Amino acid sequence: MKFEAVTIKHIAQELGLSTSTVSRALRDSHEISQATKKMVLDHAKKVGFKPNRIAQSLKERKSLSIGVIVCEIANSFFSQVINGIDSVAYEHGYNVIIAQSMESAERELMNLEYLTSSSIDGLIISVSTETKNFSYLKKLHERGLPIVFVDRVIDEIETHKVIADNYKGAYKATKHLIERGYKKIGILSNNSGLSISQERLEGYKAALKEANIPFRENMIAYCDHGGMLYSEVETAMKMLLKQRVKPDAIFAGSDKITTGCLRFMKHKNIRIPQDLALIGFSNTDLTELLNPPLSVIKQPAFEMGQASASLLLSLIESKRPQTKFETRSQSTELLIRKST
Amino acid sequence: MKFEAVTIKHIAQELGLSTSTVSRALRDSHEISQATKKMVLDHAKKVGFKPNRIAQSLKERKSLSIGVIVCEIANSFFSQVINGIDSVAYEHGYNVIIAQSMESAERELMNLEYLTSSSIDGLIISVSTETKNFSYLKKLHERGLPIVFVDRVIDEIETHKVIADNYKGAYKATKHLIERGYKKIGILSNNSGLSISQERLEGYKAALKEANIPFRENMIAYCDHGGMLYSEVETAMKMLLKQRVKPDAIFAGSDKITTGCLRFMKHKNIRIPQDLALIGFSNTDLTELLNPPLSVIKQPAFEMGQASASLLLSLIESKRPQTKFETRSQSTELLIRKST
DNA sequence: TTTATTTACGCAATCGTTCCCGAAATATTC
DNA sequence: GAATATTTCGGGAACGATTGCGTAAATAAA
Numbered sequence: 001m002k003f004e005a006v007t008i009k010h011i012a013q014e015l016g017l018s019t020s021t022v023s024r025a026l027r028d029s030h031e032i033s034q035a036t037k038k039m040v041l042d043h044a045k046k047v048g049f050k051p052n053r054i055a056q057s058l059k060e061r062k063s064l065s066i067g068v069i070v071c072e073i074a075n076s077f078f079s080q081v082i083n084g085i086d087s088v089a090y091e092h093g094y095n096v097i098i099a100q101s102m103e104s105a106e107r108e109l110m111n112l113e114y115l116t117s118s119s120i121d122g123l124i125i126s127v128s129t130e131t132k133n134f135s136y137l138k139k140l141h142e143r144g145l146p147i148v149f150v151d152r153v154i155d156e157i158e159t160h161k162v163i164a165d166n167y168k169g170a171y172k173a174t175k176h177l178i179e180r181g182y183k184k185i186g187i188l189s190n191n192s193g194l195s196i197s198q199e200r201l202e203g204y205k206a207a208l209k210e211a212n213i214p215f216r217e218n219m220i221a222y223c224d225h226g227g228m229l230y231s232e233v234e235t236a237m238k239m240l241l242k243q244r245v246k247p248d249a250i251f252a253g254s255d256k257i258t259t260g261c262l263r264f265m266k267h268k269n270i271r272i273p274q275d276l277a278l279i280g281f282s283n284t285d286l287t288e289l290l291n292p293p294l295s296v297i298k299q300p301a302f303e304m305g306q307a308s309a310s311l312l313l314s315l316i317e318s319k320r321p322q323t324k325f326e327t328r329s330q331s332t333e334l335l336i337r338k339s340t
Numbered sequence: 341m342k343f344e345a346v347t348i349k350h351i352a353q354e355l356g357l358s359t360s361t362v363s364r365a366l367r368d369s370h371e372i373s374q375a376t377k378k379m380v381l382d383h384a385k386k387v388g389f390k391p392n393r394i395a396q397s398l399k400e401r402k403s404l405s406i407g408v409i410v411c412e413i414a415n416s417f418f419s420q421v422i423n424g425i426d427s428v429a430y431e432h433g434y435n436v437i438i439a440q441s442m443e444s445a446e447r448e449l450m451n452l453e454y455l456t457s458s459s460i461d462g463l464i465i466s467v468s469t470e471t472k473n474f475s476y477l478k479k480l481h482e483r484g485l486p487i488v489f490v491d492r493v494i495d496e497i498e499t500h501k502v503i504a505d506n507y508k509g510a511y512k513a514t515k516h517l518i519e520r521g522y523k524k525i526g527i528l529s530n531n532s533g534l535s536i537s538q539e540r541l542e543g544y545k546a547a548l549k550e551a552n553i554p555f556r557e558n559m560i561a562y563c564d565h566g567g568m569l570y571s572e573v574e575t576a577m578k579m580l581l582k583q584r585v586k587p588d589a590i591f592a593g594s595d596k597i598t599t600g601c602l603r604f605m606k607h608k609n610i611r612i613p614q615d616l617a618l619i620g621f622s623n624t625d626l627t628e629l630l631n632p633p634l635s636v637i638k639q640p641a642f643e644m645g646q647a648s649a650s651l652l653l654s655l656i657e658s659k660r661p662q663t664k665f666e667t668r669s670q671s672t673e674l675l676i677r678k679s680t
Numbered sequence: 681t682t683t684a685t686t687t688a689c690g691c692a693a694t695c696g697t698t699c700c701c702g703a704a705a706t707a708t709t710c
Numbered sequence: 711g712a713a714t715a716t717t718t719c720g721g722g723a724a725c726g727a728t729t730g731c732g733t734a735a736a737t738a739a740a
Contacts, residue, residue: 007696018720023698033718050457054403055696057394058725065437065458074423079414086413086440095437095458097405100426117390118405118435262629284626289602291631347726358690363728373688395726398695 006047015043026051057119065095066312067115069125071103071226077255077283077301078126081150084305085124092313094121103225105130112136122146122312127154129191129226146315150308151299153195153327160311161327164299166196169332170203170251173279173297177249178211180340182277186219186240186247188233188261190226190254197222200253200281218243227256230263237264249273249340252280262290262339278339281332293337300330346387355383366391397459405435406652407455409465411443411566417595417623417641418466421490424645425464432653434461443565445470452476462486462652467494469531469566486655490648491639493535493667500651501667504639506536509672510543510591513619513637517589518551520680522617526559526580526587528573528601530566530594537562540593540621558583567596570603577604589613589680592620602630602679618679621672632678640670 008026012019017036025032025040026049032040057063068085070078082098089096099115101108108128113136115123123145125137134156141147141157153161177185187204190197205215221236233256240247252258258280262272270276272292279295287294307328315322348366352359357376365372365380366389372380397403408425410418422438429436439455441448448468453476455463463485465477474496481487481497493501517525527544530537545555561576573596580587592598598620602612610616612632619635627634647668655662 005696008698009696019697020699020721021719023696024719027698031718036718050453052398052459052696053457054394054397054459055725056698058392058398058695058727059697059699061725063394072423073413073426074416074419076414079419082438083412083414083440086438090439090454095454097435098422098426098438099430100423113390114430114435117393119392119394259626259629266629284624286599286624286626286630289599289606289631290626290629291633293631345726348728349726359727360691360729361689363726364689367728371688376688392726395695396728398697398725399727399729401695 006049062121063119067120067123068098069111071101080301081305084302085309088306088309101128103128103228122316124148124308126150126152148308148312160325162304162308163329165329165331166199167203169297170200171207172334174204174207182249184248186250188252188257189222191224223257226254227260230260233260249277255282258282272339292339295337295340296335298333346389402461403459407460407463408438409451411441420641421645424642425649428646428649441468443468443568462656464488464648466490466492488648488652500665502644502648505669505671506539507543509637510540511547512674514544514547522589524588526590528592528597529562531564563597566594567600570600573600589617595622598622612679635677635680636675638673
């Protein structure tokens with residue numbers, strides 16, 4: 001099935017002009033007379049001419065589309081980020097091509113190859129939990145592909161990065177728990193290799209230290225795939241609960257881990273917050289409707305998406321190679337509810 | 341910033357061959373000797389050659405990308421649909437370009453113009469609540485753009501459609517309420533113009549009729565934007581509750597309406613299900629963690645996405661214009677929990 | 681040895697736009 | 711009125727990959 005479009009050549013023929021003249025008239029060049037311009041424009045409108053973006057891309061050597069790789073679209077945080085990206089990309093006439101890594105380094109690599117072969121002008125990526133080898137990404141970056149990291153960043157590559165203030169968010173959450181009287185605070189962390197995990201762990205430790213509570217290594221359990229599988233949250237929680245000194249509160253490190261933890265506690269009939277308090281990073285707008293209403297640290301996901309898109313566009317549209325990069329850290333919000 | 345890629349021309353030059361030979365060697369043409377093939381392939385691999393998809397698209401007159409328009413990405417139902425679309429599109433080497441209408445007919449039209457000018461090979465769309473004028477879409481379809489409707493379909497255009505079994509879903513939900521002893525069942529419907537609203541209303545009516553409960557017009561309230569704004573759910577609920585005969589149960593017609601309704605009832609301290617029972621269409625995986633755990637009708641969103649993508653691809657890749665179209669209806673699931 | 685056939689490759693056009701040149705046609709200057 | 715400047719347009723070459731056609735050389739058949 002073909003979708004026959006009208007081209008500049010058609011217009012030129014019907015109007016007895018050359019394609020160059022038509023092209024210039026459409027682009028409002030100064031070297032075309034008002035009369036011809038009007039004629040061309042009118043006719044173009046009449047026949048519904050739409051420039052072929054693919055031909056333009058080939059000629060201009062840019063595709064006007066940006067690639068986005070996140071671990072999962074159907075995740076409230078990332079879907080909000082995408083929403084933000086979409087909003088500014090759209091404004092600037094860019095397409096957004098989305099791919100999911102599903103927390104798999106292999107799929108991420110495939111997506112990467114795929115998107116770059118699709119001639120994207122730039123990339124926004126939040127690396128998967130599994131990714132340990134950044135060489136391909138690095139190579140792409142060195143070859144000149146504009147890249148912006150969002151949320152899950154890596155140090156090895158110098159470029160713009162957009163993150164939430166994970167340190168402070170975790171600090172605030174932990175401090176809140178301490179102020180509520182909890183002293184044995186378990187932390188359900190995302191994959192230890194992730195930047196967000198490390199920052200959040202630091203924030204957690206800082207709050208403990210400030211309250212003179214010693215940090216215990218066995219109070220930390222990792223969910224290597226960010227809670228994408230319920231089973232890993234379950235295992236982590238069981239590990240935490242079979243310690244000699246059981247935690248009286250849990251601080252969960254990601255959206256899926258937080259809700260996964262809540263699910264676990266419900267299954268085990270653990271009362272919240274009496275038996276065990278719960279606070280975690282989460283971006284669903286349903287947290288206040290949960291049982292109990294969940295205290296959460298909320299990230300400005302939409303704004304983070306917007307920021308990363310505008311940074312990427314500035315990178316793409318800059319004439320000469322950038323050398324100054326910024327890491328934009330956006331503040332999180334602590335919402336205190338019944339679970340703590 | 342440019343991202344200089346290696347082209348066929350480079351390879352040809354370095355190997356002392358013509359571009360045609362290189363191209364043919366890469367495509368494993370029979371008219372190239374094994375020796376040259378090997379030489380080209382090895383060299384291509386060494387320099388990391390990736391064919392320029394834009395040039396291919398221009399030549400082949402297809403872009404290998406499909407457009408998707410939904411009302412909102414950050415909506416559990418649609419993000420799952422997109423997930424399904426992505427999974428099959430990716431397998432077939434297609435890009436997915438996503439746009440959001442935000443329930444606005446104007447934005448939808450802009451997205452439509454935008455995506456088609458981006459030379460998409462086909463379109464999957466779930467129309468916005470506001471859309472009343474389908475002429476642009478119709479024109480596109482007549483001009484040969486393959487289109488598949490998902491969830492929110494329109495009768496005016498004959499093509500493949502993928503829907504959930506809305507009639508049966510609504511019927512099951514209403515019947516369930518009746519069996520639980522509720523007789524005054526209010527319905528919080530999505531925009532009345534939408535196919536899904538009509539089908540769900542019919543299912544609701546059928547269940548009432550079967551139980552000899554008369555249908556009352558004032559038991560139905562509409563949320564014209566599908567509950568995208570909390571305020572419209574609030575208004576609708578207030579309207580329902582100020583009737584002379586107040587409902588003892590609510591059947592909500594969409595994801596956002598269902599959770600919006602729950603939110604409203606919490607704010608008003610309405611006990612669920614004692615004062616008012618609640619069941620609704622929803623696809624969030626958090627419903628069992630809500631307070632109370634919500635009885636819902638769940639749609640096979642991921643599978644619907646998959647189905648629409650494969651139908652679209654069959655349309656795109658079919659040699660001659662299709663005339664036989666199917667409407668694939670996928671069954672919903674009734675999950676009974678504490679809210680009813 | 682001559683003719684037919686196959687093998688292996690290059691030339692050039694094509695997809696739809698853009699843009700560098702050059703060239704009329706018209707306008708301006710001395 | 712000749713020389714110069716300006717305006718307005720067309721020719722044609724890109725962009726990168728694909729492909730029909732042509733052809734030289736190598737091989738096979740007569």
